[in-house]
Amino acid sequence: xxxxxxxxxxxxxxxxxxxxxxxxxxxxxxxxxxxxxxxxxxxxxxxxxxxxxxxxxxxxxxxxxxxxxxxxxxxxxxxxxxxxxxxxxxxxxxxxxxxxxxxxxxxxxxxxxxxxxxxxxxxxxxxxxxxxxxxxxxxxxxxxxxxxxxxxxxxxxxxxxxxxxxxxxxxxxxxxxxxxxxxxxxxxxxxxxxxxxxxxxxxxxxxxxxxxxxxxxxxxxxxxxxxxxxxxxxxxxxxxxxxxxxxxxxxxxxxxxxxxxxxxxxxxxxxxxxxxxxxxxxxxxxxxxxxxxxxxxxxxxxxxxxxxxxxxxxxxxxxxxxxxxxxxxxxxxxxxxxx
Amino acid sequence: xxxxxxxxxxxxxxxxxxxxxxxxxxxxxxxxxxxxxxxxxxxxxxxxxxxxxxxxxxxxxxxxxxxxxxxxxxxxxxxxxxxxxxxxxxxxxxxxxxxxxxxxxxxxxxxxxxxxxxxxxxxxxxxxxxxxxxxxxxxxxxxxxxxxxxxxxxxxxxxxxxxxxxxxxxxxxxxxxxxxxxxxxxxxxxxxxxxxxxxxxxxxxxxxxxxxxxxxxxxxxxxxxxxxxxxxxxxxxxxxxxxxxxxxxxxxxxxxxxxxxxxxxxxxxxxxxxxxxxxxxxxxxxxxxxxxxxxxxxxxxxx
Numbered sequence: 001x002x003x004x005x006x007x008x009x010x011x012x013x014x015x016x017x018x019x020x021x022x023x024x025x026x027x028x029x030x031x032x033x034x035x036x037x038x039x040x041x042x043x044x045x046x047x048x049x050x051x052x053x054x055x056x057x058x059x060x061x062x063x064x065x066x067x068x069x070x071x072x073x074x075x076x077x078x079x080x081x082x083x084x085x086x087x088x089x090x091x092x093x094x095x096x097x098x099x100x101x102x103x104x105x106x107x108x109x110x111x112x113x114x115x116x117x118x119x120x121x122x123x124x125x126x127x128x129x130x131x132x133x134x135x136x137x138x139x140x141x142x143x144x145x146x147x148x149x150x151x152x153x154x155x156x157x158x159x160x161x162x163x164x165x166x167x168x169x170x171x172x173x174x175x176x177x178x179x180x181x182x183x184x185x186x187x188x189x190x191x192x193x194x195x196x197x198x199x200x201x202x203x204x205x206x207x208x209x210x211x212x213x214x215x216x217x218x219x220x221x222x223x224x225x226x227x228x229x230x231x232x233x234x235x236x237x238x239x240x241x242x243x244x245x246x247x248x249x250x251x252x253x254x255x256x257x258x259x260x261x262x263x264x265x266x267x268x269x270x271x272x273x274x275x276x277x278x279x280x281x282x283x284x285x286x287x288x289x290x291x292x293x294x295x296x297x298x299x300x301x302x303x304x305x306x307x308x309x310x311x312x313x314x315x316x317x318x319x320x321x322x323x324x325x326x327x328x329x330x331x332x333x334x335x336x337x338x339x
Numbered sequence: 340x341x342x343x344x345x346x347x348x349x350x351x352x353x354x355x356x357x358x359x360x361x362x363x364x365x366x367x368x369x370x371x372x373x374x375x376x377x378x379x380x381x382x383x384x385x386x387x388x389x390x391x392x393x394x395x396x397x398x399x400x401x402x403x404x405x406x407x408x409x410x411x412x413x414x415x416x417x418x419x420x421x422x423x424x425x426x427x428x429x430x431x432x433x434x435x436x437x438x439x440x441x442x443x444x445x446x447x448x449x450x451x452x453x454x455x456x457x458x459x460x461x462x463x464x465x466x467x468x469x470x471x472x473x474x475x476x477x478x479x480x481x482x483x484x485x486x487x488x489x490x491x492x493x494x495x496x497x498x499x500x501x502x503x504x505x506x507x508x509x510x511x512x513x514x515x516x517x518x519x520x521x522x523x524x525x526x527x528x529x530x531x532x533x534x535x536x537x538x539x540x541x542x543x544x545x546x547x548x549x550x551x552x553x554x555x556x557x558x559x560x561x562x563x564x565x566x567x568x569x570x571x572x573x574x575x576x577x578x579x580x581x582x583x584x585x586x587x588x589x590x591x592x593x594x595x596x597x598x599x600x601x602x603x604x605x606x607x608x609x610x611x612x613x614x615x616x617x618x619x620x621x622x623x624x625x626x627x628x629x630x631x632x633x634x635x636x637x638x639x640x641x642x
Binding site: 019022023025026027028074076126130131132133135136137139140141143144146147148150151154155269270272273276307308309311312313314315316317318319321322325326328 | 375377430431432435436439443447449451561569576612613627629640
């Protein structure tokens with residue numbers, strides 16, 4: 001455990017160092033930039049609230065990716081599943097009759113999970129029935145859903161005012177409440193925090209989790225041992241998609257309230273970095289999501305104060321992934337074959 | 340449809356197809372050697388940026404192209420270091436390459452050029468009319484009155500087909516992709532073969548990116564690869580991992596994209612997003628229906 005932590009810390013440090021190098025290359029001062037980033041994210045209660053807001057979708061999609069990867073499923077489609085979840089949440093939330101919030105919010109969340117699950121189930125069925133590589137199918141599905149959103153928000157789902165390419169706002173009874181006036185921190189963060197131990201229990205303490213991990217590390221052996229590998233894999237696809245969809249539902253219900261084309265700033269792709277840095281472990285995912293949440297929340301103030309583009313965060317994430325990949329192999333640890 | 344309009348559509352289709360073709364041919368080589376590279380998108384973007392930055396600084400598009408190609412080779416080498424030498428998962432490395440490119444080009448573009456609001460432009464690469472450009476209807480204009488990079492791209496296709504089918508290196512490459520252990524037993528250096536394929540893939544992607552900035556848009560916009568790397572991934576599958584197939588698929592999708600702009604202008608009631616997602620739907624449909632041999636190497640994606 002200590003060694004794994006050290007590896008992750010080293011990778012994180014290397015990622016930040018690579019980011020600093022890029023800032024220097026661009027003629028900036030990395031110390032000013034990183035100081036502005038930390039100040040923006042952690043220097044005020046508003047900053048802390050934003051860290052929570054940014055970490056929330058990353059933690060849930062990070063879980064979605066981590067569970068899939070654990071089962072040996074290369075789900076690159078968390079992005080599309082997240083957007084599909086948000087889409088179904090908005091469609092459902094704006095078309096349902098007036099309900100008490102106690103009913104409206106859970107139903108909207110279920111719709112979101114269903115949306116993500118449906119997309120992932122398609123990839124799962126293609127993989128298990130037609131032997132279609134899920135890397136390719138989930139990438140293709142990401143773009144198909146993006147196109148679908150573009151069509152819907154300019155067509156059937158366009159706001160009634162018909163001015164902007166966006167959906168109508170979710171009614172109040174489908175909106176996840178925010179916790180503090182003037183800040184965006186919301187109830188959905190509690191859902192994310194609750195999902196972490198649930199995922200850990202599922203993964204380490206249930207038969208389903210065991211079969212999942214067995215299918216991931218050696219599917220042939222798991223089949224020989226008599227486990228229903230294909231059924232477990234399909235269920236993992238659905239679970240992974242449902243989580244990503246739920247993340248999208250929470251985001252639309254608590255933060256944006258509307259659907260539009262650039263709804264997700266790539267949460268589903270960052271989730272891959274979150275899952276890997278978190279070593280495909282639920283608690284690790286939470287820590288990684290918080291770290292990336294700090295980076296995302298502070299990046300806009302870094303851009304404002306130090307003039308360094310906020311997309312620097314992507315570069316840092318990429319270098320963390322690569323550093324992890326290189327370090328793990330040097331140690332030659334067979335248990336980390338996924339990297 | 341009027342002849343003039345059809346000619347314009349075909350010309351636009353070829354222009355749209357060139358970056359897809361470059362990246363697709365690069366991916367074809369990588370996949371034939373057994374490595375799946377989902378970092379095409381990032382490699383195109385880096386190539387586009389390098390070509391633009393150097394062409395803008397030196398005033399020479401040739402220098403821009405050279406810089407992009409050199410850098411593309413380096414990215415390919417980097418990919419190979421992690422995925423082949425270190426044995427890291429190819430999907431993980433590809434994902435990292437895409438994130439890396441978005442971050443690096445964004446940071447450098449904004450710090451070098453600032454957020455000026457006005458687009459920085461470079462001199463467009465000239466088109467060169469080959470014999471027949473005027474006399475052959477439609478195709479003459481579309482195929483024979485293009486930029487030099489377009490000709491290079493089109494000429495690469497038969498060369499690559501020959502390379503894969505008729506040369507020792509090409510056969511060794513395919514053997515490494517089908518059965519690396521058997522190839523190693525035959526004395527083929529698997530790591531070196533895959534590394535070479537990835538370097539070539541990086542160079543091809545960079546050429547596609549350079550085409551975007553030097554020949555097509557004459558400027559750089561953040562994220563301007565806009566999914567082309569993923570469409571290239573799709574056309575390799577739709578083209579059944581054969582150079583000629585990749586050409587047909589790239590031209591088809593190029594034509595559909597050109598058509599989409601036209602339909603958008605005409606407002607015929609067909610949502611233009613339908614055209615945007617067509618490559619992805621076609622790929623999924625083809626894979627789902629298992630229509631024919633996908634020609635995938637047996638060891639694709641395995642370390």
